[in-house]
Amino acid sequence: MTEPIPSQSLEFRRLIEDALNDPYDLEFESPVDGKISIAFLTSFANKKDIQANFLAPLGRLLAEKRNYTWKDILPVISEQGRKIRESLDEAVNDLLEGYTLVHLAGSDFIYTFDTHERVKREPTAPLIERTIHGPKLSLLEDIKQNILLIRERIKNRQLKIEGIKIGARSRTKVAAIYLQDVASPLVVQKVHERLGKISIDGIVDSGYIEQYISDNPLSLFPLTQSTERPDKLIAAVLEGRIVILVDGSSNGIIVPVTVNELYQSSEDYYFPFWFGVFLRAFRIIGNVIAVLLPSVYVALFAVNASLLPIRMALTVSGGRIGVAFPLVVELLFMEFVVELFREGSLRLPTTVSQTLGVASGVILGLAAVNAGMVSNATLVVTIITAIASYSGPNYEIGLSWRILRFSLILIAAAFGLYGLTIGGLVILGHAAIQDSFGISFLSPWAPILPKELIDTIFRRPLWMRRRLQIYQPVDEYRAAKKGGKKDE
Amino acid sequence: MNKEALSPPTTPVNVFALLVVALLGLDFLDLPYDASSFCGPSGYWTIVISFGLMVLPLVLLAVLLQRRFPKENIISASKSALGKPLSMVGNLIFLGSYLTWITLAIRDSTTVLINCFLNRTPAWALVVLLLLGIGYIIINGLKPVLRLAAFICIPMLFFRFLMQIFALQGLKPDLLLPVFSASPVSYLKGGLATANAFFPLTTVFLIYPLNTKPQKLPIPVLWAATISLLSFFLGIVGAIGVFGAELTQRFNWSEFIAVQHIYITFLVFEQVGLLFLVIWTSLFFVAAAFLFSVVAKGLRQQFPFLNYRWTCLGLLLLVGTAVLLFPDDFISRTVFTEYRRWLVLPVTVYPLLVYIVSVIRGKRALPNEK
Numbered sequence: 096m097t098e099p100i101p102s103q104s105l106e107f108r109r110l111i112e113d114a115l116n117d118p119y120d121l122e123f124e125s126p127v128d129g130k131i132s133i134a135f136l137t138s139f140a141n142k143k144d145i146q147a148n149f150l151a152p153l154g155r156l157l158a159e160k161r162n163y164t165w166k167d168i169l170p171v172i173s174e175q176g177r178k179i180r181e182s183l184d185e186a187v188n189d190l191l192e193g194y195t196l197v198h199l200a201g202s203d204f205i206y207t208f209d210t211h212e213r214v215k216r217e218p219t220a221p222l223i224e225r226t227i228h229g230p231k232l233s234l235l236e237d238i239k240q241n242i243l244l245i246r247e248r249i250k251n252r253q254l255k256i257e258g259i260k261i262g263a264r265s266r267t268k269v270a271a272i273y274l275q276d277v278a279s280p281l282v283v284q285k286v287h288e289r290l291g292k293i294s295i296d297g298i299v300d301s302g303y304i305e306q307y308i309s310d311n312p313l314s315l316f317p318l319t320q321s322t323e324r325p326d327k328l329i330a331a332v333l334e335g336r337i338v339i340l341v342d343g344s345s346n347g348i349i350v351p352v353t354v355n356e357l358y359q360s361s362e363d364y365y366f367p368f369w370f371g372v373f374l375r376a377f378r379i380i381g382n383v384i385a386v387l388l389p390s391v392y393v394a395l396f397a398v399n400a401s402l403l404p405i406r407m408a409l410t411v412s413g414g415r416i417g418v419a420f421p422l423v424v425e426l427l428f429m430e431f432v433v434e435l436f437r438e439g440s441l442r443l444p445t446t447v448s449q450t451l452g453v454a455s456g457v458i459l460g461l462a463a464v465n466a467g468m469v470s471n472a473t474l475v476v477t478i479i480t481a482i483a484s485y486s487g488p489n490y491e492i493g494l495s496w497r498i499l500r501f502s503l504i505l506i507a508a509a510f511g512l513y514g515l516t517i518g519g520l521v522i523l524g525h526a527a528i529q530d531s532f533g534i535s536f537l538s539p540w541a542p543i544l545p546k547e548l549i550d551t552i553f554r555r556p557l558w559m560r561r562r563l564q565i566y567q568p569v570d571e572y573r574a575a576k577k578g579g580k581k582d583e
Numbered sequence: 584m585n586k587e588a589l590s591p592p593t594t595p596v597n598v599f600a601l602l603v604v605a606l607l608g609l610d611f612l613d614l615p616y617d618a619s620s621f622c623g624p625s626g627y628w629t630i631v632i633s634f635g636l637m638v639l640p641l642v643l644l645a646v647l648l649q650r651r652f653p654k655e656n657i658i659s660a661s662k663s664a665l666g667k668p669l670s671m672v673g674n675l676i677f678l679g680s681y682l683t684w685i686t687l688a689i690r691d692s693t694t695v696l697i698n699c700f701l702n703r704t705p706a707w708a709l710v711v712l713l714l715l716g717i718g719y720i721i722i723n724g725l726k727p728v729l730r731l732a733a734f735i736c737i738p739m740l741f742f743r744f745l746m747q748i749f750a751l752q753g754l755k756p757d758l759l760l761p762v763f764s765a766s767p768v769s770y771l772k773g774g775l776a777t778a779n780a781f782f783p784l785t786t787v788f789l790i791y792p793l794n795t796k797p798q799k800l801p802i803p804v805l806w807a808a809t810i811s812l813l814s815f816f817l818g819i820v821g822a823i824g825v826f827g828a829e830l831t832q833r834f835n836w837s838e839f840i841a842v843q844h845i846y847i848t849f850l851v852f853e854q855v856g857l858l859f860l861v862i863w864t865s866l867f868f869v870a871a872a873f874l875f876s877v878v879a880k881g882l883r884q885q886f887p888f889l890n891y892r893w894t895c896l897g898l899l900l901l902v903g904t905a906v907l908l909f910p911d912d913f914i915s916r917t918v919f920t921e922y923r924r925w926l927v928l929p930v931t932v933y934p935l936l937v938y939i940v941s942v943i944r945g946k947r948a949l950p951n952e953k
Contacts, residue, residue: 112649232915399700510712513700515714516864520731524720526870527730541730542597543737 098183104132104200111196114187126153131168132198141191148173148210149195159564160332161351167201171204172197176209191266213237221323224489226362232321244325245272249332253277258288263306265297268342269304272328277335280569282532283353286337291491301344308339308350315499315522317357317491318531320349327359335568351532353565355551357537358382360488361422363554363564371554379552381486384479386496389426390515396420398511406469408565423508427467429477430501432459437481538565591726592795599803600736601729601790601873605783606811607743608870609688612695612863614780614823615837616817621773623828624758627819630812632774637781638808638832641931642801645787649800649939651947657788658845658884658932664941670945671885671932673691678881680832680929682898684782685874687919688903692867694911695836710906714899716868721876722892725793728872735869739862746859747817750841754824779923780815783870784808789877835916839863852914874897 101107108123111134115121120138121149124145125131133149152171160167169177176194180186181204186196193211214236221233234241242256256276260266272284289308297303301321309318323346326340331349339348349356358378386554400408417426440448440465460478463469480500487493499522506518529536539547547565549555560570618626638686640649652660657677661670692713693706701709720727787804794800822831822841828878843856852858879894909915943945 106695216789249913401859402852402854402857456649508703510700510709512861512862513696514712515707516861517712517868519867520735520868521716524727524731527727527734528723535730535733537730541733542593543600543733545596 098179100186100198100203100205100463102201102203104129107132107198108134108443110183111187111190111258113340114183121305122507125149128157128159130321132200133195134190134198135195135210135358136190136193136223140213141212144212149197149208159178165202165206166200168197173208173210175458176207176337179206180205180207188266193370224322224327224360224488225323226360226365228365230326231323232325234325234328234340234345234347235410236345237342238340241325241340242270242272244327245329245332245338248325248329249274254332257287261290261293262297267298269276269298270340272332272340274332274335276408277333277562277568277570278337279335279440279569281567282337282534285532286339286350290339292522298341299343301339301341301346301348304341304549305348308348310532311354311528314352314529315495316531317489318352318528319353320356320489321491322349323347324361330361330364331402332576333573334561335566336571340343351534351566353531353534353538354492354536356489356503357489359554361368364557368554368556372572375554378486380490381483382496385484385486385493386500387505387519388476388483389430389500390507390518391512392473394425394507394511394515396472397508403510409470409471410486414472417467417469418470420469420496422473424444425473426476426504427501429463429469429473429531430504432463432482433477436501478499511539534565534567539563585739591724591729591793593729593793594795595799595803597649597733597799597808598790598794599730600733602784602787602804602807603734603785603810604866605870606734606781606807607740607770607814608814608866608868609684609783609874610838610863611688611691611920612818612836612838613920614777615819615831615841616834617776618773618819619823619828619831619837621776622758622769624823625762625764626773626823626828627759627816628763628770628821629773629777630780630815632770632813633671633778633781634808636774637778637927637931638784638805638812638952639748641784641787642804642808644934644938645791645804646801648788648934649791649797651795651938653872654792655880656790656792656884656938657880660936660941661933664937664944664946673936674881674885676929677933678878678885680926681786681874681878682902684923684926685871686902687781687923688867689902689906690909690911690919691916692864693906695839695860696864697911699857703853706899706911707907709822710903713868713871714903717872718895718899720872721879724775724891725880726872727878728876731869732809732873735865739866742862743814743859743866744817746842746845746862747814749845749847750821750854751817751824752845754821756824757826759820759824767802776924777815781808781811782927782930783874783875785927785934786874786877788930789881798908800900804936834864852928 098110099103101110104125112121117137118181122135122137122248124133131153133145135145147171156163156167156171160255178189178194180189184208186205189207190196191207194207194209196205198205211526216235218232218235220231232244236364246254251274254274255273257271259269259271261269263431269290271290273283293304295303295307305319306312311318314412328347328349332338338348355566359375360378363375366374395403395409396411397511406564415422420428436452439451443451460474463475464471484493484497503515503518506514510517526537527541527566538544539551544565547563550563560573562571562573566569614630615626618629648657648660652663655663658674658915661673664670665673689710693709696709697706698705716758720731784807791797791800794803818838818841820839822834825841825844826834826837831837839856839859841852842859845855847855875895875898879891879898882894883889883891
């Protein structure tokens with residue numbers, strides 16, 4: 096639609112109404128003589144602001160002058176986001192994005208002004224990725240605010256922010272942010288291609304984009320990294336990765352991603368070196384426990400009991416006397432209950448969820464033991480697993496392991512340690528198949544990149560100037576050598 | 584340029600990881616048996632002799648072939664050297680040797696697992712589980728196998744060596760003496776008999792074009808062979824040094840038995856042997872996947888009309904059926920052991936033949952393939 100702007104006020108109003116199907120929130124205002132028409136959507140714009148910034152100054156102008164042109168109008172009204180539009184299509188699109196249209200009878204163009212009043216909330220501390228050390232700030236739903244959070248902390252002219260609108264109907268603003276002289280051009284090109292190929296009516300959250308740009312949307316592992324922490328986004332940009340922000344979403348996307356990144360927390364780098372190493376190592380141990388403990392428990396106590404010292408095997412088996420179900424059934428039952436708790440507590444009001452969770456957990460656990468449904472050992476294994484599963488900083492990878500844990504329990508029950516080994520290798524193989532924007536998901540472990548292994552289980556010291564080569568940065572070094580010059 | 588032979592490109596470190604995983608994963612755990620039966624208490628020398636007899640000439644041959652056919656593996660190089668009809672026969676025998684080796688290895692591993700892990704589980708269930716797992720990995724090409732090998736290489740090597748060092752617990756040096764207990768002929772025979780431990784190293788003729796730094800080819804190959812030599816040597820010394828040469832010959836999987844006797848106070852596990860089998864199974868799984876994958880790729884190179892995925896599935900079915908056809912008895916095992924020793928011949932003689940003929944006929948990589 097490239098229909099020109101009509102010069103008649105009435106025609107202009109009629110065409111706008113028709114283009115939008117005469118919506119409930121469309122309003123037109125006009126100063127006394129009716130030559131100027133102001134169109135806006137009340138859901139976006141505040142009527143008081145329209146009055147203060149447009150109607151009142153125009154009223155004063157009309158009182159002084161009878162014949163007036165744009166030259167007289169423009170100096171007295173708001174200047175915010177002013178654009179000139181010559182087609183109705185552009186004008187309607189602006190209106191839908193919260194702009195106010197100002198039409199002057201006799202002109203074949205209009206001016207549009209950004210009067211979008213966003214639903215804002217105050218920045219809060221991160222809900223999922225909480226840390227002891229580091230900024231207590233999470234992303235907001237407003238893309239402009241989120242870009243500001245990054246801009247404020249990377250004051251560099253190489254910081255590239257590219258905008259694109261995705262969604263045939265929602266026309267959601269999406270921004271790709273990266274350092275032009277650091278990020279790999281190949282990855283940047285892939286981001287462009289994949290974002291450009293998205294064909295959908297509307298983007299509701301960044302999760303939509305993640306699924307569209309993922310190398311393998313059917314992968315059980317997250318091939319993009321989602322975060323609510325601006326500091327993580329900033330660190331990613333400095334590493335040469337690309338950040339994608341979506342308007343209306345309080346989560347940013349980082350690409351490419353490796354499994355290693357999903358176990359790193361921002362505070363690993365805020366604490367001194369040894370603290371960081373200790374925390375990260377414990378986090379990985381916690382994850383291994385969360386994934387393997389229930390299946391190892393089943394394999395050892397239900398299938399390969401000969402591996403265990405006799406006293407231990409007898410003690411645990413003795414504790415199971417009177418339990419009505421086979422070991423694997425009681426474990427699966429308890430895992431299922433824990434998953435129910437997890438999901439239930441997410442929906443419960445925060446004021447009662449903690450109390451109710453603890454109370455029902457303790458009471459239900461004791462009752463299940465007394466009723467002969469589970470043994471004490473199974474209860475202990477389930478609780479340790481549940482606690483350990485929260486040790487990882489990334490929610491998505493935790494979810495992947497929660498699903499895979501069930502399959503490992505089943506295969507361990509059928510084939511013992513052998514089944515667990517094969518199951519584990521198949522899962523590892525599944526991870527080995529995955530790429531994130533052309534980079535192996537298992538990097539730097541597989542393929543082995545010897546120099547990069549230092550920043551895996553251990554945290555590398557901050558004074559190491561070389562950037563991670565996994566992401567193929569153009570500029571390999573973070574800072575110049577002593578005495579050298581770096582960047583502007 | 585032969586795309587099949589060059590994909591996926593990989594660094595020497597990853598070539599090392601792949602070869603070391605293949606060498607240790609396809610170990611039949613019975614080297615101490617062979618070594619002690621030929622040379623008695625000083626059987627540990629046999630593996631060192633095997634290294635000299637097999638590994639060093641193999642590396643030299645691989646380097647020479649690579650120089651002559653830099654972007655061709657043995658399958659495509661043989662076409663230039665021997666001509667199409669002869670190379671087809673040769674390539675099929677060459678690839679068939681790997682298939683036979685996998686069949687024997689899976690049969691043997693199933694027997695170990697049934698004996699030590701899962702006495703009541705039927706063999707077919709274990710074979711099906713293993714082949715399904717391998718199938719999932721290899722239908723996605725050689726890349727996931729390479730990555731898997733790289734991922735498990737370091738931790739598995741660490742734990743394998745740790746257990747083998749612990750298996751030296753209770754070692755009686757007297758049982759390893761005299762240092763030269765056998766005649767030179769026995770050492771030579773023993774060396775030839777245990778040379779099949781390095782059989783997986785011959786896959787280098789299929790994968791050397793993948794190496795992104797061709798000039799460094801001998802380094803990863805020699806490192807992989809040396810690390811394996813060390814592990815095999817420790818295994819033989821551990822078995823003979825703890826049980827003595829005579830008793831070692833009574834065990835089917837003497838390397839495993841040597842680890843099985845480890846006792847560590849306060850260790851949660853009663854038997855460390857089963858953990859050793861977990862490590863060996865992991866290495867075996869990846870090594871078998873590697874062999875399946877290179878054979879399927881090799882067949883596709885030979886017969887370009889074949890689809891890689893369907894070839895993989897066909898090979899899995901073929902090997903699965905063959906494994907389950909053989910009875911698990913003493914006679915089969917003895918025959919297989921003997922047969923395994925001879926399998927080394929086609930995979931070593933064929934590349935040598937290709938090289939010699941190419942030199943005589945003055946054949947090199949085709950001009951358009953340089």
